[in-house]
Amino acid sequence: MAFEHILFSIEDGVALLSLNRPDQLNSFNTQMHKEVREALKQVRQDPQVRVLLLTGEGRGFCAGQDLSDRNVAPGAQVPDLGESIEAFYNPLVRALRDLPMPVICAVNGVAAGAGANIPLACDLVLAARSASFIQAFCKIGLVPDSGGTWQLPRLVGMARAKALAMLGDRLSAEKAEQWGLIYQVVDDAALRDEALALARQLATQPTYGLALIKRALNASYDNHFDQQLELERDLQRLAGRSEDYREGVAAFMAKRAPAFKGC
Amino acid sequence: MPRYLVLQAPEDGVRLITLQRPEALNALCTELLAELAAELESAERDPATRAVVLTGSRKAFAAGADIREMAERDLVGILNDPRVGHWQRIAGFAKPLIAAVNGYALGGGCELVMCADIVIAGEDARFGQPEINLGIIPGAGGTQRLLRAVGKPLAMQMVLTGEPITARQAQQAGLVSELTQPELAVERALQVAASIARKAPLAVRLAKEALLKAGDTDLATGLRFERHAFTLLAGTADRDEGIRAFQEKRPAHYLGQ
Numbered sequence: 001m002a003f004e005h006i007l008f009s010i011e012d013g014v015a016l017l018s019l020n021r022p023d024q025l026n027s028f029n030t031q032m033h034k035e036v037r038e039a040l041k042q043v044r045q046d047p048q049v050r051v052l053l054l055t056g057e058g059r060g061f062c063a064g065q066d067l068s069d070r071n072v073a074p075g076a077q078v079p080d081l082g083e084s085i086e087a088f089y090n091p092l093v094r095a096l097r098d099l100p101m102p103v104i105c106a107v108n109g110v111a112a113g114a115g116a117n118i119p120l121a122c123d124l125v126l127a128a129r130s131a132s133f134i135q136a137f138c139k140i141g142l143v144p145d146s147g148g149t150w151q152l153p154r155l156v157g158m159a160r161a162k163a164l165a166m167l168g169d170r171l172s173a174e175k176a177e178q179w180g181l182i183y184q185v186v187d188d189a190a191l192r193d194e195a196l197a198l199a200r201q202l203a204t205q206p207t208y209g210l211a212l213i214k215r216a217l218n219a220s221y222d223n224h225f226d227q228q229l230e231l232e233r234d235l236q237r238l239a240g241r242s243e244d245y246r247e248g249v250a251a252f253m254a255k256r257a258p259a260f261k262g263c
Numbered sequence: 264m265p266r267y268l269v270l271q272a273p274e275d276g277v278r279l280i281t282l283q284r285p286e287a288l289n290a291l292c293t294e295l296l297a298e299l300a301a302e303l304e305s306a307e308r309d310p311a312t313r314a315v316v317l318t319g320s321r322k323a324f325a326a327g328a329d330i331r332e333m334a335e336r337d338l339v340g341i342l343n344d345p346r347v348g349h350w351q352r353i354a355g356f357a358k359p360l361i362a363a364v365n366g367y368a369l370g371g372g373c374e375l376v377m378c379a380d381i382v383i384a385g386e387d388a389r390f391g392q393p394e395i396n397l398g399i400i401p402g403a404g405g406t407q408r409l410l411r412a413v414g415k416p417l418a419m420q421m422v423l424t425g426e427p428i429t430a431r432q433a434q435q436a437g438l439v440s441e442l443t444q445p446e447l448a449v450e451r452a453l454q455v456a457a458s459i460a461r462k463a464p465l466a467v468r469l470a471k472e473a474l475l476k477a478g479d480t481d482l483a484t485g486l487r488f489e490r491h492a493f494t495l496l497a498g499t500a501d502r503d504e505g506i507r508a509f510q511e512k513r514p515a516h517y518l519g520q
Contacts, residue, residue, distance in 0.1 A: 215444075231444075234443065234444050234447055235444065237447070238444070238446055238447070
């Protein structure tokens, strides 16, 4: 499948997926959804890939849904927006959350609507200093989707989540970092390089162990303390069977740098 | 040697049966069902076998019946379908049967899960009865055991829409007894089986029978059966051993007598 609306490459264990409709601030249309889905499928199937880096081309990260792609003409039949959520956005955020490897998101510019929430389904979010997050849904009568209503209160607390979702104001990258919505703000010019450096570094780490950490932390929102303790026990059991664990211990004992294979 | 089953004995008293027909997501062809029925009968005759774990692959427990086979049968063919007998033998297995389910358990696969006494499921398992999408209905208990397992509204929704449910929904509804990480489902099922294998075999057998009675008789009949079974066990050596071991604060050694 040749990609029109995304750039996609795999190099040194890092899959780089960049949204590429810069003239439309990388907003999603059906074609772009299909291409992202295909790229994520390749990420899942390629055993070489140990990190995914998601970013956008041009001045914006992603403006969410391309509204001209689902234009509502006056008097037209009531659209079923649930269908496009079920078909595209939910599978996308589930795929990012379930991917058994770290997913880095480099938010290079404005992130609005679903585009503001897709980063929240990733594991480590870096943002350019000039980037911003806008829960734009309320301005056109809609509800934050792509997991926004679930992620926001958990990340920034209910009071701020409601203000963000109901006012739809622009949240600067710096404030997003202060509030705990994202991990780190980076100078605009350095964002791509820093994100790539982080991705390359993570691609040398025990990927399977990192995937289990991701599973445990993602599950912690839903679990009771005792359930989480049991989950930790089970995941540690799995981690303890990995080659990387053996390598990590051997390297520690021999006082040398470990060479992790990701399994 | 069976063609579609892998047979192992990973724990004392426990047999592990793995459905292995990867080219068809473990679709339950007649030969596979016949092999499974025969293996369970052999496990039932073997006094050393105390419990059986049944599983499939990570991707599919069993994704349904063999559609090609089914298409070849006309009305008379289906009337004389040998699979009915195989299903009866599987469902009639007298020892504990524990299913470890990962991936798809659809159609006949879901019906096979419901023949098990205990169901351990990996969190990404899916359960469903999609027969309606082919213009047919479940034919091996999918309308009967499912209703008893999950209640009428969910059973109706599953059978009439053909849409599958998640492992979590299945657990909430009562189709699944325990959820695990997918990689640990078989391991956990074997633990449960090993635990059962250490109990008094006659008590286990009568307990299973009594519990199954609850599903298909009225309460008074069920209670009468339970009391008879309870009384029967009073004549066994294992009962004396169990009570004595408890009083002496030591593990019991059961002989099945």
